[in-house]
Amino acid sequence: MGNGDFMYPSSSDRQCVTHRVAIPPPQPFFMSFKNSLKETFFPDDPLRQFKNKTPSRRFILGLQYFLPILEWAPRYSFQFLKSDLVAGITIASLAIPQGISYAKLANLPPILGLYSSFIPPLVYAMMGSSRDLAVGTVAVASLLTASMLGQEVNAAQNPTLFLHLAFTATFFAGILQASLGLLRLGFIVDFLSHATIVGFMAGAATVVILQQLKGILGLDHFTHSTDIISVLHSVFSQIHQWRWESGVLGVGFLFFLLVTRYFSKRRPKFFWISAMAPLTSVILGSLLVYLTHAEKHGVQVIGNLKKGLNPLSFGDLVFTKPYITTSLKTGIITGIIALAEGIAVGRSFAMFKHYHIDGNKEMVAIGTMNIVGSCFSCYLTTGPFSRSAVNFNAGCKTAMSNVIMAIAVMLTLLFLTPLFYYTPLVVLSAIIISAMLGLIDYEAAIHLWNVDKFDFLVCIGAYAGVVFASVEVGLVIAVAISVVRLLLFVARPRTSVLGNLPDSTIYRNVEQYPNANHVHGVLILEIDAPIYFANSSYLRERISRWIDEEEDKLKATGKTSLQYVILDMTAVGNIDTSGISMLEELKKTTERRELKLVLANPGAEVMKKLNKSKFLENIGQEWIYLTVGEAVEACNFKLHTCKPEESQPWNNV
Numbered sequence: 001m002g003n004g005d006f007m008y009p010s011s012s013d014r015q016c017v018t019h020r021v022a023i024p025p026p027q028p029f030f031m032s033f034k035n036s037l038k039e040t041f042f043p044d045d046p047l048r049q050f051k052n053k054t055p056s057r058r059f060i061l062g063l064q065y066f067l068p069i070l071e072w073a074p075r076y077s078f079q080f081l082k083s084d085l086v087a088g089i090t091i092a093s094l095a096i097p098q099g100i101s102y103a104k105l106a107n108l109p110p111i112l113g114l115y116s117s118f119i120p121p122l123v124y125a126m127m128g129s130s131r132d133l134a135v136g137t138v139a140v141a142s143l144l145t146a147s148m149l150g151q152e153v154n155a156a157q158n159p160t161l162f163l164h165l166a167f168t169a170t171f172f173a174g175i176l177q178a179s180l181g182l183l184r185l186g187f188i189v190d191f192l193s194h195a196t197i198v199g200f201m202a203g204a205a206t207v208v209i210l211q212q213l214k215g216i217l218g219l220d221h222f223t224h225s226t227d228i229i230s231v232l233h234s235v236f237s238q239i240h241q242w243r244w245e246s247g248v249l250g251v252g253f254l255f256f257l258l259v260t261r262y263f264s265k266r267r268p269k270f271f272w273i274s275a276m277a278p279l280t281s282v283i284l285g286s287l288l289v290y291l292t293h294a295e296k297h298g299v300q301v302i303g304n305l306k307k308g309l310n311p312l313s314f315g316d317l318v319f320t321k322p323y324i325t326t327s328l329k330t331g332i333i334t335g336i337i338a339l340a341e342g343i344a345v346g347r348s349f350a351m352f353k354h355y356h357i358d359g360n361k362e363m364v365a366i367g368t369m370n371i372v373g374s375c376f377s378c379y380l381t382t383g384p385f386s387r388s389a390v391n392f393n394a395g396c397k398t399a400m401s402n403v404i405m406a407i408a409v410m411l412t413l414l415f416l417t418p419l420f421y422y423t424p425l426v427v428l429s430a431i432i433i434s435a436m437l438g439l440i441d442y443e444a445a446i447h448l449w450n451v452d453k454f455d456f457l458v459c460i461g462a463y464a465g466v467v468f469a470s471v472e473v474g475l476v477i478a479v480a481i482s483v484v485r486l487l488l489f490v491a492r493p494r495t496s497v498l499g500n501l502p503d504s505t506i507y508r509n510v511e512q513y514p515n516a517n518h519v520h521g522v523l524i525l526e527i528d529a530p531i532y533f534a535n536s537s538y539l540r541e542r543i544s545r546w547i548d549e550e551e552d553k554l555k556a557t558g559k560t561s562l563q564y565v566i567l568d569m570t571a572v573g574n575i576d577t578s579g580i581s582m583l584e585e586l587k588k589t590t591e592r593r594e595l596k597l598v599l600a601n602p603g604a605e606v607m608k609k610l611n612k613s614k615f616l617e618n619i620g621q622e623w624i625y626l627t628v629g630e631a632v633e634a635c636n637f638k639l640h641t642c643k644p645e646e647s648q649p650w651n652n653v
Contacts, residue, residue: 087394088404106142107155121402127365132349133383171374172331178367199459203466205439215429218246285427338382493529531579
């Protein structure tokens, strides 16, 4: 059978009874609306486990739902404890220096980094459903806190107010996160696409690295702006104030951190070397400064860290104008970013270990720990990838590793804080730079370029916005580009011409399958999206152009004229009134051109609405078929037996 030929069914085949496309039974509006809401907000049916249970059992299951620790703690074993103990101590060695570093990045007192690594992990261990997430502060949220609050209050001139605003922003972030989980609105976070996150994280990492030039070069004054132009101008306008002692120390420790990371990547069994490197750097840096009195020669040190556990800060929250607006905006943006990172990291490691985490439950857990943390002198926390990766590689079994880490941090707060007096700030800068280099995922950007150029554009838009404007602008640009792309998908759905694969009843896109045969006198079009008001006009015009092109092609070749237009509606999951109006207009257009419109495989929701709108009566249900193959057979049978207007419904044979 050559290209362009079509083998018609035998007379015996044509006598087969085809299946009529069924119309679903009518469903009350409120029942349909209820089902739609349930699928949107409760796709996992969290109440399923409570069915057919006694009241006491339901109470226990309810507690376990909100406090997963009650589910796994009774089954906790000594073997689990040994694994979690090693993991907890390992991530504590990373959490202590990182916490101090990120607090400095947020323009907050360094001790807050330790406070934020004590209370929130305890809350998450009780409420979180991930076994591998290691809770703590993150660089991007710290940078956002510094830049957004810094627009309202100067941290150097009014440190107390800045600190209180940070607590307030954390409180609002926690309220937002917990509310999204309780209201089952977790799908909102999905609007941050993979390409958006790759570009945003890389841009934020670049900005954070540039900000650390202040510590590496030992500068006292630095710009509060985060864009690359302002940062580089601030760096090179103070060349005469660069301190070579600080630079040499910073480059040396950065080299040490990068070498240990490279070694651990090449030898995964030695992951603990990379995990211990930040704390080792802090210890070595502190000893070096103490022995050489480098603090007297331009090397800045942390100084006194307050000994003791987290003080209460609920009374420090600021809910008065004009600061409440800044705190609310900062809390919303940092809360969403932290939530997206925490859930993405948790899901990634859950996939590796073949277990499931509840996204909405995670939102409640992360939100609750930030609400509680804001009342105990903590700023925003989530599950950072670097710390969680160390926790995963260390062999953690449950969230108890977070408890072990919190106990280690507690002991540090009670007894060891004086030891950090001589810790050089340049070492903290080196730790941050080392961590941030891991967030610049150039391989993912290259992959986006190779697979999807538009996704690459989203990624670069986010990166450029963060680097050349600000973190907030970069995020807005990335989300805006993603939304525009989503709207383009909806407003400009793909349509394609289908042909018959040789020796089969399968019909596929002729561009994808060049050997697919065109059916004489029949144009088969596939619509790849629901038909809504946003795309109905475009589809009407595009289908008309397909018909024009097909007729011109047939006239040029002198073959049979076009008589049937089949719309394959397999991918049309829904249709609105604008879409139905489009089909009605299309039917009138085809009739004026002496063509017959045929529908193939419309879905249940589509059939329901076509029936209610009386379109089925208008087109005739005999012109609606279950498959493209049946529609083509019917059209060809009618073409070779009688004129279309005289033919009887083939699927009534």
